[in-house]
Amino acid sequence: MSFDKLLLALVFIPLGTALVAVMLPPARRRWAVLLGSLAWPCFLVPLSIAVAREQTLTLVFGGWSPPLGIGWRLDALALVVLWVHALVGIAALPGAWQRFKPEETESGPFWSLWLILATGVNLATLAADLFNLYVALELTTLAAVALIATDDGIAALSAAMRYLLLAVLGSLMYVLGVGLVYAQTGSLAMHQPGLVELNNVALVLMLTGLMVKAAIFPLHVWLPHAYSNAPGPVAAIMSAVVGKVALVALWRIWFETAVDPPTLLTNLLGLIGAGAIVYGALAAYLQPRLKMVIAYSSISQFGFLLLLLPLACQQAFQGAGFHLLAHGLAKAAMFLAAANIVTVLGSDSIRHLPGLDKRMPLEAFTLALAGVTLIGLPPSGGFTGKWMLLSAAWETGGWFWLVLIVLSGLMSAAYVFRILALTCFHPARRAVHHLHPKPPAITSLAALMLALLAVVIGLYPHPVLDLLGSGVLMDGGVRLQSGVPGAGP
Amino acid sequence: MTSAIFVLVAAAIFGLGVHGLLVSAHIMRKLLALNLMLSALFLLLIVVPASIDGHPDPVPQALVLTGIVIAVSTTAFALALMVRLFRKQGHATIHPDLDPALLGRKHGRRTAPEAEGERAP
Amino acid sequence: MTAGVVIDVLLGLILVGLATQVAIGKHLFRAIVFYVAFGLAMALIWARLGAPDLALADAAIGAGLTGALMMVAFRRLVEIDPKQSQALVTRGSALAVVLAVLAAGMVATIGLTALSLERQPGDAGLQVLATLQETGLGNPITGVLLVFRGFDTLIEMAVLLTAFIGSRVITTRSRLSVTTVSGFELPLVRTLVAVILPLAVLIGMHLLWIGSDQPGGAFQAGSVLAGSGVLLLLTGTLLPASRSRALVRLALVAGVGALCLLVLAPLLQGDGPMAYLGRGSLLFAETAMMVSIAVTLTLLFAGSPSLKAGSS
Structure with a gap:
C-alpha cells in the first residue's frame, strides 16, 4: 500500500463518521x-514521514489526470496546516464535549457539523484543483456558519448571517476568476502552465474572493463578531485553521497559478498586509471584551502571512509557514481559555479580569504563554516565525517590511500586556459577585497544552523548518514552487 | 454575437444584484440579490469559454450544475437563519454597524449582555 | 442569423426586466414571484444556448425550489410578525447606483475582453468528449459530474447535507407550526395532485434513467421529485413531523454515502480511488443522489426533521 492512498483517510474518516453520526441514535453517537x-490525526504520522522523504504526495481521482480530473497534493505547507488542525481539533474536543454532550439528542447536529468542518478544512488543504477548492471552501464555510449559529443569541445569529452573506459574495468573485482562467487555459488545475492574458483580472478576482474568506483587512468585517460569538471550541478551530486554509489557497494561487504577477499588485498586497497588521493591533488594543481582543489580534497576525507575497524567498516562506503554525496553536489556546473564563465569570468583559490569576491560574497562565507567542518574544514559536520573516526582509533589502515587523511586535505587546496587566497586576482585585462552577480541569489543561506547544516549537524549530525548507524549490531566486499533480517533474 | 449579447445581459443582472445588495437591509432582499448575481455568474461561466461543436463546453456546464445546487443549499440555510433571527430580534436585518472597532468601547458595553452568550450549559 | 440575434436580444431584455423587478421592486412578495419568473426565463436562455441540462436544472431548482423556499420563509416571517416582515429599510442612494453601474461595467468589460481574445475550446472539455466513449456514457455532462469530476459532486452533496443539518441546528429551537405549509382543502387540488404526482414521479424516473445519455440526471430528477414533495406538503397529504426516523435519515445521507462508496470501493480491488466501475455503479449512485436531493429539499421546505402521512 502506497502512502498516497492514506490521504483519503484525512477526508473520508471525518466525512464517513459525520454520516454515521447522522444515522446513529444519540446514545451511541459518541463513538462516531x-x-x-481522533482517527484521522493518526494518519498524519506516516504521511509526515512520507512527505519528509518524497516532499510531495499526490493523488488523482479515477485515474483521470488533470486537466480532465481532480488531483490532491500533500506538501510540507499542507502538512503544517493539517498538524495545526489535528492538534487544535483534539484540544478543542473536551470543551466541545462538555458543552454539547454527544448523548443528548439536541447536540446531534453540532457533532455532524463539527466532523463536516474537519472534512472541509482537510479537503481545502489538499485540493490541487481550483474548482475543487471552491466546493471545499463552501463546505467549510457552511459548516462554520452553522456552528456559530449553535449559540442561539442574537449576536451569534447575526454574526453567522453576516459571515454567510460575505462568504457567498467572496466565493462569487473567486468562481468568476476561476471561470476566466478556464476560458483561457481549458484547465482547472491549480498549476496552470499557459496562463497569459487576462491573467491579472482573473488573479485579482480570485485573490479578492479568498481574502474575504480569510478575513484580510479591509475585508475582515465578518471576523470579529463571528469569532467572538461562536462557542469557544468552534472559535478555536476557526481562528486556527478555517481562515488559514483560504490564506494558504491564496499563497498557492499566487505562487503556482499566477504567472509573473505585476510588481504593483505585489506591493499592494504587501501594503494591505501592513494595514491589517497595524489596524488589527490598534483595534485589539481598544476592545472592551477579551474575545474581541483575541479576534482582532487574528486580523493583525493574518497580515504577517500576507507579507510572504512581497518578500517571496525561501526564508520568508519558512517564516510564514512557521508563523501560521505558532499563531494557530496560540490563538486556539487563547480562545479555549477565554471560553472557560466566560463559563466561570459569566462574561468576558475585561473589567472582570482583575484577580483572574487567583481564581483561574491555569487560564491566566495560558493567556500569558500564548501572548508571548503572539508578541513574538524568544523563545516562543512566534519569535521563530517573525525572526525568519525579519531576516528575509533584511536579505531582500525590504526596509519597509523590516521596520513594520519590528513595530508590529511592539503593537502586539501593547494589547497583550493590557490583558496581562489587568489579569495579574491590577490593584483593584475586583470581586465578581457570582461565580459559576469551573469547567472540568481537562479543558483548562488542553488549552494550556496548546499554549505550551506554541512555545516548545520555538525551542525546537528545526524539524518544521527543515520540512518547509525542503518542500519548496527555488525557481529563479524569486518564485516559489511546489509539486502539483500533472505538473511534470 | 450571441455570446456578446449574453455577456451584456449578465453584466446588467450583476449590476442589478449589486444594487439590490447595497440598498436593501432586509436579509431576504439581500439573498434575492445574491441569487441574481449568481445567475449572472453562471451565465458568464457558460458563455465566455469557447463552445465545442455548437454546444457550450461540458466542463463549465457541470460546474454550473454544481453551483446551482450549492446556491440552493446555501439559500435554504440562510433563509432558516433569517427566520430565526427575525423571531429573536423582531426584524430581518443585520446590525448596520460593520466594524465594532470603529465604535470603540461604547458599542462593546451596549451589546455585552447578549453578546456574552456563552453560559455554562 | 438576424432572427437569432433578435431572439437573443428579446430573451436578454426579458431577463433583465425580470431581474429589475426582483432587485428594486417595491414589495418583497412580488420580488419573490418575479424571481421565479426570472428562473424560468433563465431556463429558456439555457435552452437557447444549447444547454438543456442547465435549462432543466434551473427551471426545477433555480426557479421552482428556490422560489418555494423563499415563499415559505416569507410566510413564516408574516406569521411571526405581519407588520415587520415586509418592513423595507431601503437606503436608496446615488452611491449604490454608481457602484452598481461600475460593477456592471466591470463585468461587461471583463466578459467582452475575454470574448475578444482568441478562444480555443478548453483542453478539459475536449478531453471529456474524447474520453467519454471509454465510460460508455452518452451525455458528457453526466460524464463530468459523475466520472471525471465526480469528487466535486460528492462534496456538493455534502454541502446539501450540511445545509440541512445547519438548518436543523436553528429550527429545533423555534417551533414552526405545522399549518405553515398545509392550508387549502379544495377538491380540485386533490384531483390535481392525483394527476400530477404520478406524472412527476414518472418524469423523475425518466430523467434519471435517460440522464446517462441525454439531458437529465440525478439533479433534475431529484428536484422534480422534491417539487412533488412540496406539492404534497402544500395539500396536507404529507405533514412535517418532529420525530426523526431512521429511514428519513438514511435517505438524507444516501447520496453522499453512495458517492463515498464509489470513491472507496475500487480500493478493495487494488485500483485507485474512484476508478470507474461501469454504468451500473453510476445508476446506483444517481438513484441514491436523487433520493437524497428530493428528501433533503422537501425537508428544508417543511422546516422539520421528518415527514408523516397527512390525515386524508
Missing part, C-alpha cells in the same frame, strides 16, 4: 465522534 475526531 471520537473515531472521527
Whole structure:
C-alpha cells in the first residue's frame, strides 16, 4: 500500500463518521465522534514521514489526470496546516464535549457539523484543483456558519448571517476568476502552465474572493463578531485553521497559478498586509471584551502571512509557514481559555479580569504563554516565525517590511500586556459577585497544552523548518514552487 | 454575437444584484440579490469559454450544475437563519454597524449582555 | 442569423426586466414571484444556448425550489410578525447606483475582453468528449459530474447535507407550526395532485434513467421529485413531523454515502480511488443522489426533521 492512498483517510474518516453520526441514535453517537475526531490525526504520522522523504504526495481521482480530473497534493505547507488542525481539533474536543454532550439528542447536529468542518478544512488543504477548492471552501464555510449559529443569541445569529452573506459574495468573485482562467487555459488545475492574458483580472478576482474568506483587512468585517460569538471550541478551530486554509489557497494561487504577477499588485498586497497588521493591533488594543481582543489580534497576525507575497524567498516562506503554525496553536489556546473564563465569570468583559490569576491560574497562565507567542518574544514559536520573516526582509533589502515587523511586535505587546496587566497586576482585585462552577480541569489543561506547544516549537524549530525548507524549490531566486499533480517533474 | 449579447445581459443582472445588495437591509432582499448575481455568474461561466461543436463546453456546464445546487443549499440555510433571527430580534436585518472597532468601547458595553452568550450549559 | 440575434436580444431584455423587478421592486412578495419568473426565463436562455441540462436544472431548482423556499420563509416571517416582515429599510442612494453601474461595467468589460481574445475550446472539455466513449456514457455532462469530476459532486452533496443539518441546528429551537405549509382543502387540488404526482414521479424516473445519455440526471430528477414533495406538503397529504426516523435519515445521507462508496470501493480491488466501475455503479449512485436531493429539499421546505402521512 502506497502512502498516497492514506490521504483519503484525512477526508473520508471525518466525512464517513459525520454520516454515521447522522444515522446513529444519540446514545451511541459518541463513538462516531471520537473515531472521527481522533482517527484521522493518526494518519498524519506516516504521511509526515512520507512527505519528509518524497516532499510531495499526490493523488488523482479515477485515474483521470488533470486537466480532465481532480488531483490532491500533500506538501510540507499542507502538512503544517493539517498538524495545526489535528492538534487544535483534539484540544478543542473536551470543551466541545462538555458543552454539547454527544448523548443528548439536541447536540446531534453540532457533532455532524463539527466532523463536516474537519472534512472541509482537510479537503481545502489538499485540493490541487481550483474548482475543487471552491466546493471545499463552501463546505467549510457552511459548516462554520452553522456552528456559530449553535449559540442561539442574537449576536451569534447575526454574526453567522453576516459571515454567510460575505462568504457567498467572496466565493462569487473567486468562481468568476476561476471561470476566466478556464476560458483561457481549458484547465482547472491549480498549476496552470499557459496562463497569459487576462491573467491579472482573473488573479485579482480570485485573490479578492479568498481574502474575504480569510478575513484580510479591509475585508475582515465578518471576523470579529463571528469569532467572538461562536462557542469557544468552534472559535478555536476557526481562528486556527478555517481562515488559514483560504490564506494558504491564496499563497498557492499566487505562487503556482499566477504567472509573473505585476510588481504593483505585489506591493499592494504587501501594503494591505501592513494595514491589517497595524489596524488589527490598534483595534485589539481598544476592545472592551477579551474575545474581541483575541479576534482582532487574528486580523493583525493574518497580515504577517500576507507579507510572504512581497518578500517571496525561501526564508520568508519558512517564516510564514512557521508563523501560521505558532499563531494557530496560540490563538486556539487563547480562545479555549477565554471560553472557560466566560463559563466561570459569566462574561468576558475585561473589567472582570482583575484577580483572574487567583481564581483561574491555569487560564491566566495560558493567556500569558500564548501572548508571548503572539508578541513574538524568544523563545516562543512566534519569535521563530517573525525572526525568519525579519531576516528575509533584511536579505531582500525590504526596509519597509523590516521596520513594520519590528513595530508590529511592539503593537502586539501593547494589547497583550493590557490583558496581562489587568489579569495579574491590577490593584483593584475586583470581586465578581457570582461565580459559576469551573469547567472540568481537562479543558483548562488542553488549552494550556496548546499554549505550551506554541512555545516548545520555538525551542525546537528545526524539524518544521527543515520540512518547509525542503518542500519548496527555488525557481529563479524569486518564485516559489511546489509539486502539483500533472505538473511534470 | 450571441455570446456578446449574453455577456451584456449578465453584466446588467450583476449590476442589478449589486444594487439590490447595497440598498436593501432586509436579509431576504439581500439573498434575492445574491441569487441574481449568481445567475449572472453562471451565465458568464457558460458563455465566455469557447463552445465545442455548437454546444457550450461540458466542463463549465457541470460546474454550473454544481453551483446551482450549492446556491440552493446555501439559500435554504440562510433563509432558516433569517427566520430565526427575525423571531429573536423582531426584524430581518443585520446590525448596520460593520466594524465594532470603529465604535470603540461604547458599542462593546451596549451589546455585552447578549453578546456574552456563552453560559455554562 | 438576424432572427437569432433578435431572439437573443428579446430573451436578454426579458431577463433583465425580470431581474429589475426582483432587485428594486417595491414589495418583497412580488420580488419573490418575479424571481421565479426570472428562473424560468433563465431556463429558456439555457435552452437557447444549447444547454438543456442547465435549462432543466434551473427551471426545477433555480426557479421552482428556490422560489418555494423563499415563499415559505416569507410566510413564516408574516406569521411571526405581519407588520415587520415586509418592513423595507431601503437606503436608496446615488452611491449604490454608481457602484452598481461600475460593477456592471466591470463585468461587461471583463466578459467582452475575454470574448475578444482568441478562444480555443478548453483542453478539459475536449478531453471529456474524447474520453467519454471509454465510460460508455452518452451525455458528457453526466460524464463530468459523475466520472471525471465526480469528487466535486460528492462534496456538493455534502454541502446539501450540511445545509440541512445547519438548518436543523436553528429550527429545533423555534417551533414552526405545522399549518405553515398545509392550508387549502379544495377538491380540485386533490384531483390535481392525483394527476400530477404520478406524472412527476414518472418524469423523475425518466430523467434519471435517460440522464446517462441525454439531458437529465440525478439533479433534475431529484428536484422534480422534491417539487412533488412540496406539492404534497402544500395539500396536507404529507405533514412535517418532529420525530426523526431512521429511514428519513438514511435517505438524507444516501447520496453522499453512495458517492463515498464509489470513491472507496475500487480500493478493495487494488485500483485507485474512484476508478470507474461501469454504468451500473453510476445508476446506483444517481438513484441514491436523487433520493437524497428530493428528501433533503422537501425537508428544508417543511422546516422539520421528518415527514408523516397527512390525515386524508
